Amino acid sequence: MSLGRDVASLTSLCLQNIAENMQSTWMTDYTDKNMEDYNFMYIEGPFNQLAGPLVQQLIRILGDSHKLTKSGLHLLLQPHLTELSLRSCAGLVNKAMVQLVTVRCKLLTTLDLHSCSRVPAASLASLMERLPRLLKLGLADTHCDSLVLAAIGIHCRRLQELDISRCKKILPSSLLSLVYDVKSGQFCCQMMRVLLLQDVTPPGDPEHWLYALCFVLLALPSLEQLANPSLAQAMRLLYLRTLRPHGFPPGNFPSLVEVAKTRAGRGGKCDGPVRTPDTSLRLKKLEDLDEEDLSTLGSLCQGLEEVAISLSNQTKDSWSLVQWPNLTHLTLHCPEHPPRSLEDIVSNIHPISKSLRLLSLQNLLWHHQESVSTLLTWCPNLQSFQSHFTVPHQTAIDDAAELPPWPGDPLPLLHLHTFSLLLEIEDALPPIFQHKLGGFLVSLLKGCPKLESLSLCGVPAPLDGVFEVVYGSPQPQPLQRLREVSLCSSNITQWGASLILRAKNDLRTLDLSHCKDVTCRDHHQLQEKARRDKRSVSITWQ
Known part of the structure; x- marks a missing residue:
């Protein structure tokens, strides 16, 4: 194990020890003397000497284990x-x-x-006024x-993520109150990059909600992500320049x-149409965009960098990803049945394939x-x-009695750290398909020196043979960074x-379910072999 992981483990053990003894050792005196005093600024004790990130980690450990009390939170x-x-x-x-947070x-x-749903809106607003x-x-799942x-728009001028x-x-x-102050006549939250509105669909006229999203998109020049189910509909209004x-x-x-004119830097009154540059956006992430x-x-x-595209159940020949040369994260999914074929869309990925860091199909x-x-390979x-x-x-191919040898050349994916392949088989696969699938996995695993997580679920290829060939390869040793393996x-x-x-390797989990x-x-x-070798590996089977 590396020195960095040793230090992290030691820190975690120390914090776990503090958590175990929190009630009996650290809080008795505080509970007796200071519990009812909300407004003092400093607390003499061990935690004002503990680095902020460690205090936060301790709060998380205590909260996750249901050991945190009201007095303990006061103290931290x-x-x-x-x-x-x-x-x-x-x-x-x-x-x-x-x-107490406001004061301290x-x-x-x-x-x-x-999920802090016991806090009234007025208290949240007062808190925002004190945290510039x-x-x-x-504030998800709150009032x-x-x-x-x-209050956020007026007082939290530096806010980047909400x-x-x-x-x-x-x-x-x-939403309008968030980005525009009617008293001063000024736009707010101009540094906002991320605004998450998941599962927010207000009652009333749905068209007003769409135009509110348009208002936000135009009012926040630095916005890179706006997550809401109605985003695509709002963007259609901007594309069609339906802004009245x-x-x-x-x-x-x-x-x-x-x-829109303010965004484009064109002040003054004008009743003419809004031009396309006025509605161009700086979004870098779009979720669930329809094909x-x-x-x-x-x-x-x-300038899009991340996109998730929902495919229809019919082949579309017109779309392309060429317009997004900076794309690094691409998700393609088909929510309908029958699903689309990989072979139908693979050529659409080719133009931007070299820039991809994450690909999900x-x-x-x-x-x-x-x-x-x-x-x-692309x-x-x-x-x-x-x-x-x-x-x-x-x-099945009748003349495939003699299976060809597996290729010896690795598939060079020098940066790959996560590989997941989940297969659903409609019928028993012929030996030739299983054999070629095994050969593909051999080439893949030989060419991934940084692989940390491997998941092969429902894979019918002979994996015994795959790992025999991979681990029988000459130096350097393959898969030395492997930490998680699932072969369910x-x-x-x-x-x-x-x-x-x-x-x-650095194996921590092996799933053979x-x-x-x-x-x-x-x-x-x-399990006995792992114990004999003094390896801390969790092996799952059922």
Whole structure:
């Protein structure tokens, strides 16, 4: 184990020890003397000497283990904290606790109050007024409303990330209050990069919500991500330049046309049409974009780096990814049945393949064995590959009695650290398909020196032979960084699993669940081997 991991483990052990003895050792005197005093600034004791990140880690450990009490949280709210998450102890956070944060933790740049639903909106607004240094704020599942968002807009001028997902009191006008101060006539939160509005669909006129999203997109020049199910619909309005809705926005707020002109740096009155540059966006991440919108909405944000595309059940020949040369994260998934074929879309990935760092292909048909290996050869800089394929019935080849030897050349993926392949087989695969799949895995594993996580679920290829060939390779030793291996429902025996355990690596978990050729006795023998070799490996089997 590296020195860095040793230090991290020692730190974790020390904090765990403090957590175990928190009630009996650290809190008795504090509870007796200071519990009812909310407003003192400094607390003499061990935790004002502990680095802020360690205090935060201790709060998380205590919260996750349900050992944190009200008095314990009082003791840990230290003035030197710059980051504070109360998500793990949300049930303890009430109006009085928020007041304590207001008094003591004035240097906060990051605050997460996720699920702190016992705090009224007025208290949240008061807290926002006292934390002008905030860069990142999480208020998901709270009573956040227009009052709170207006306070954020006026007082948290440096804010870059805001999560108000699942907040039921947010209205279309609430978003406007976040980005525009009607009293001063100035735009707010101009440094905002990320705004998360997951599962937020206010009651009332749905069109007003769409135009509120348009207002936000135009008002925040630095916005890189806006997560909301209605985002694509709002972007369509911007693309079509439909910026003159009836009855929106409410009084004292500028019109969408005026906001667009302000964004473009063109002041003054003008009744002419808003030009395309006025509505171009700096979004770098789009989630769940429909395939049919790629050619239109994609043109609004040409600096896109991450996108998840929902494929229809019919082949589309018109879309392309060429417009996004900076794309690093690509997810393609088919939510409908019958699913689309990998072979139908693989050519669409080619133009941007060299820039990809993450590629996720979900619920696609996989017809030809070579398709995945061909695709991966186009992606030399890939760091994570995740896939879920259905392999349809394959016609057996009669003259395939003698299987060709597996290729000896590695598939060079020098940066890949995560590989996941989940297969659903509609019918028994012919030997030639299984054999070629095994050869592909041999080439892959030989060419991934940085691989840390390997998941092969439902893979019928002979994995015993795959690992025999891989670990039989000459120096340098393969897969030395391997930490997590899942072979759930795959074709492997105790022998193949023992090869992984015997190899030089940093293995922590080995999942052999539902592997029909691994018995209960095999499982015990593998566990015993790990104990004899003094390896801390969790081996799962059932």
